[in-house]
Amino acid sequence: MPSPEPRGTHVTLADIARHATVAESTVSKVLNGRPGVSATVRARVERSLHELGYRRRRADDAPGAAIELVVQEMSGQWALDIFRGVQRVASEHHTAIILTERSRRDRGEEWIDRVIQRRPSGLILGMSQLDAAARHQLVVRGVPFVIVDPAALPDGDSPAVSSANWEGGFMATRHLIGLGHRGIAAVTLPTTLMFARARHAGYQAALEQNGIVPDPDLTVVTGADRDEGLAAGLRLLDRDPRPTAIVAGNDLQAIGIYEAARSLGLRIPDDVSVVGYDDIPAAEWLWPALTTVRQPVVQMAEQAARMLFTLIAGQPLAITRLTIDVELVARGSTAAVTEG
Amino acid sequence: MPSPEPRGTHVTLADIARHATVAESTVSKVLNGRPGVSATVRARVERSLHELGYRRRRADDAPGAAIELVVQEMSGQWALDIFRGVQRVASEHHTAIILTERSRRDRGEEWIDRVIQRRPSGLILGMSQLDAAARHQLVVRGVPFVIVDPAALPDGDSPAVSSANWEGGFMATRHLIGLGHRGIAAVTLPTTLMFARARHAGYQAALEQNGIVPDPDLTVVTGADRDEGLAAGLRLLDRDPRPTAIVAGNDLQAIGIYEAARSLGLRIPDDVSVVGYDDIPAAEWLWPALTTVRQPVVQMAEQAARMLFTLIAGQPLAITRLTIDVELVARGSTAAVTEG
Structure with missing residues (x-):
């Protein structure tokens, strides 16, 4: 036998x-x-x-092998926060970090070939999509990886750390309802992005729980930049009746909505309340300072790195999919609705 | 013989x-x-x-060795811009980048030992100081390095890329003088930092060239953060006669000066004009948008990386110390002085 x-x-x-x-x-x-x-x-x-x-066994690794952090071209603060979280853990393990920023134009599978050639002992992927072919390349070679802030719902086998997006959308909207707002508009990123879909569902749930029927005309789906927030803001604030509050998909869009309000002669928060999402440093520098949902990106990356080092050590993960809480930071851009 | x-x-x-x-x-x-x-x-x-x-000869390097980028803990955007500039060049050379953010608390020489153990083929140092001992460690081992944006005047042998700091301070001040300002205050970083000293000398030169005697009471020396800009702004704007314009040491300080003006009920630019330094993304998001001196950090890092790859190839550098131009970006925070 x-x-x-x-x-x-x-x-x-x-x-x-x-x-x-x-x-x-x-x-x-x-x-x-x-x-x-x-x-x-x-x-x-x-x-x-x-x-x-x-x-792959540990012994197969080059001595002192680095881990590699691949981030998608995106908001600078987001990429830097991910790096800082990973570095906290990597330095405990005396491990260097190879950082690669993947361009949005960088399609195809070449990038993963280059990553594999560098023989990292593991990968943190801070990027919107890990396509099936790239994932397969890593899995068959036994290169451990963890995804931070995934844009698509990862398959059950891929370890990932997310934040509580649905709860974030819910909190932002509930905060406005608590201030008496009912005509609450939403600017959202395309709902093909899992986190955008979850946040928007949270917005709708908060409305419904308070007896407000979500009005599809009060939702604008657009890109992640300030200019797109500006265009969305102009469109929403030009409506009659005008919404008294807007929930933005991220802080950059909210900054665009500030501009839209200014150009229409509207004051924040007197004429319209605005809530962002992310809590980038600039949120506090705006006038008025931006009420927003704080995403703990540094902690998310830290958790992802802890999971990665567990995998590198050949240990099983206690939890494969981790979700970190978010928090509403109330500042000057939201106020009680004024009587029309 | x-x-x-x-x-x-x-x-x-x-x-x-x-x-x-x-x-x-x-x-x-x-x-x-x-x-x-x-x-x-x-x-x-x-x-x-x-x-x-x-x-060190090229052949001594591990195949596909990475270069290492060491940045001092500092403004996020600055670190990310340096990374992006280095990455542009490194990717042409199919070379990975190990990124290390050195904490301000990380004193001593241990960090350089760790860098050397990783055997990078070269180093980009984006940090305020390279002490003599660390420099010696690199030089005797033949590890090439280039300094970006040095805080101290590097010795003649250390390759470095700076920006035109004196010119930047001069331009900012000349812009205000051109708008009719004469009571122009300055907030500056400690002049032990070479770039701060150069910018402040540029400020003084612009005043003197226009027959204005620099008043030492109109200069506040302080740290790089918004809170320090706020305190400096409160001190300067409380003076009688009040300066009609302030040149800040960086954009974060300028953001603090905005807050100081607001808390004193002063309008920018009507009551006081403000000029920043750096042109971080948030400069454009402020209200009014900040007039500032744009430092081309990405290009500086790109040049430094080109110099490093020349050194790694064992070629001599045509220029050891390179200075890149800066540019004044006029926005809404500066205006003609109003008649008192």
Whole structure:
């Protein structure tokens, strides 16, 4: 009777080579993203890695290997907060961080090949999407990864740290309802982004819980920048009756709504209340200072890094999907509704 | 007659070992910051490295070695801009970037030991100070480095990229004089920082060129944060006669001055004009939008990275100290002086 096939961390390069009928050096090339392997052979090796359930052992890592943090091109503060959270944990482990900012134009799978060639001991992905092909590349090579603030609902196997987006949308709206507002408009990012969908659902739930029927005409779906917030603000504030409050999809949109109000001669919060989302440093510098939902990005990244080092050590995760609380920060941009 | 001693890139580990009367493995340990060498032996090897003028050859680098970017804990936007500039160049060279944010509390030389252990092929230092001991560690090991935005005047041998600070201070002040201001106050960072000293000298020169004697009572020396700008603003705007304009040391201080003006019931620019320095994104989001001196941090970092890759390739630099132009961005926070 043949001995059972090896599994997981017991699988050696020799096992893979035998299974795929290639040389061990070829397996090593595929594992480390080095060139000189045909697409056919590479696919065969990847299939064997997958079928034998290969998991990289710590000893396979280069000594003092770095972890890699890949962030999507986005708001500067967001990327920096993620870096700071990861660094807190990485420095406890005396591990360096390779930082890569992925351009929005950087389509295709080349980026993941480059990441694999650098042989990081693990990856933190702060990016809107991890496509299935890139994910597969990491999984078959046994490179552990954790996603921060995922834009799509990750499959059950991908470890991820999110914030409580639905609750954030709910809190922002409930705060306005508590101040007497009922004509509450929403500016939201496209609901193909999971976090945007959750926040908007929270907004709708808060309205409904207070007997207000959400009016689809009071929702503008648009991009993440100030200019898009400005255009959305102009459109909403030009309506009759005018909404008395606007919940923005993020702080940059809220900054655009400030501009829209100013250009229409409306005062914040006297004529219209505004709530942002994120709590970037500038939220406090605006006049009036912006009421917003604080997303604890540093802590999210810290948790993701702790999960990653657990995976690198070959330990199982107690929780694969973690959600961190958000908090409403009330400042000067919201006030009790004035009698028309 | 003995053959002349080898110099520079011709020096081998064996030459160093012979010169210092230690084993080659000991030289390697010192070069790569590994433990197991006594302080005495380490000093002897470093002396030999220095005396023989050791320069690391490309072939000594690990394949695909990363460069390391060390930034001082500071304004988020500044650190991110430096990263982006370096990344533009590093990606052309298919080189990864290890990013390290050095805490202000992180005194001592340990940080440079950790950097050396990671064996980067070169370093970009975005930090206020590179002390002599750390510099020596890099020089004797032949690790090339370039300083971005140095706070101290680097010695002639250290490659560095600065911006035109004196010109920036001059432009900001000349802009206000052109609007009819004469009572122009200055908030400045401590003049132990070279860039702060240069900017303040530019301010003074612009006044003097226009027949205005700089009044030392109109200068407040303080820290880089908004709160410090607020305190400085309160002090200056409480004076009689009140200055009609303030030149701030950076945009965060200017944001504090906005708050000071507001709390005293003064309008910007009607009652007081304000000029910032840096042009952070929030400068445009303030109301009124902030007139400021734009520092091209991304380009500075890009130039520094180009210099670093030249050094890594073993080529000499055409220019060791590079200065990049700044630009005045006139927005809503400055206006013609009103007749008292």
